[in-house]
Amino acid sequence: MRIRATVAAVTGALALSALAVPAAQADGSASYRADVAKVREAAGHTGAGKSVYTGKTGPTGVPYDLDVTFSGVKVNGGKAIPVGTTKQVTIPVTYTLKHGADVDITADDFLTGPYLYKGAFDTPDNMLFGDYPATCTATSATAASCKGDIDIYPEDLINADAGAWKAGALAIAYNGQPQNGNADLSKVGYADQGGFTSPNVQRYSRLTVNASPEPVKKGKTVTVTGLLSRANWDTAKYAGYTAQSVQLQFRKKNSTTYTTLKTVKSDSKGNLKTTTKATVDGYFRYSFAGTSTTPAVKASGDYVDVK
Structure with missing residues (x-):
């Protein structure tokens, strides 16, 4: 969904709080997107795929740096992404997730998913997420092959968005903290990595x-x-x-x-x-x-x- 800073003074972290879900998606997708927005904003990521704090427990309200990295992100099979004026466009994304031995990617409250962003990683002009998290299949004790979708709605785009985008992937480990309540975010792990190639989004x-x-x-x-x-x-x-x-x-x-x-x-x-x-x-x-x-x-x- 659009996370657009409409005024130059709005920072990327603040813009993330503007993540919204169309009324047509009043289902489980709203929960996933809201969870991602809350953790991303709290993490205040630096653009290097790291949160502002590294360790197993962050300061109050700040997620710790989760031992997860991403590679091999492939968006829509490398094909350009045309979007019209009314219909939702869902594009497939595959990637490899590597994690520390102490990260349980099979936990019910471990979430990962791909996204696209326009502009700079730290302060994107727009971001597009999937309605639901990706699914991953372990390929070793510390690696997994993941598949997810990015759901694009025309109302989340403006004409200036046409052209080049970059891809990213993120992961959140709630570690038993409530996902839709008053989670202690200092006990939540977060990883975010961008800079991956994406085909153009086209009109x-x-x-x-x-x-x-x-x-x-x-x-x-x-x-x-x-x-x-x-x-x-x-x-x-x-x-x-x-x-x-x-x-x-x-x-x-x-x-x-x-x-x-x-x-x-x-x-x-x-x-x-x-x-x-x-x-x-x-x-x-x-x-x-x-x-x-x-x-x-x-x-x-x-x-x-x-x-």
């Missing part, structure tokens, strides 16, 4: 095409229009993607291969328009290669009968 794209007239006489002009748009997370609507290069492509009626005819620029509203000569029956489409913030997209071919 979902759409592309349309219309070729006319239909039918058309051979040698006459065909006008091909279209619209390139993408998710606008600020307004929860789709808006034209302006000044982008888009290829006009053509496929003959009995062929399976498209050939690029020309490149067209989208206008100030994302509209596309160009003309070409009619030669044979076939399909016209627009094709957009994508950018770091917006995925590639191809329109469905529009058939034109040439007389």
Whole structure:
């Protein structure tokens, strides 16, 4: 969920307290997210994956540094993450967890999970967590293979979030302390580690095409229009993607291969328009290669009968 500092004076630790859960998630996920937010804020992590105190018991209200490290974090199989305007997007994450011999990762109150963050690790602009903790399978006495999800809701994003993110993973050992009550956080262990590679989070794209007239006489002009748009997370609507290069492509009626005819620029509203000569029956489409913030997209071919 969004943990966004809306004013420059708000520190990363304070921003973490703003962790919220949509009403649609009024279930066990609310508990996990709230637990993570409370412990992260109390730990005041330094960005090196350590809490402000190391030892088995921290100062009053401060978690101790849990002997857990993470490696091999892989987000969504390395594929970019397009997010639209309404639908939740759940992406899988795998990672390796290593721990000290005295850390019981099988305890009911041991939690671990992945997350994404935008900006600096110490003071992230935004963070995205899973609704539930990850599950881990021991591979040795001090290591485990973990799988978890990150649940992304469009309302937790703004347009400036599109592009590069980093991944992290955390672990919390409550050691018998109440998770949803007045836990003595000095007896709670906490580990947090960031800086892992993540694919880009992108604004979902759409592309349309219309070729006319239909039918058309051979040698006459065909006008091909279209619209390139993408998710606008600020307004929860789709808006034209302006000044982008888009290829006009053509496929003959009995062929399976498209050939690029020309490149067209989208206008100030994302509209596309160009003309070409009619030669044979076939399909016209627009094709957009994508950018770091917006995925590639191809329109469905529009058939034109040439007389």
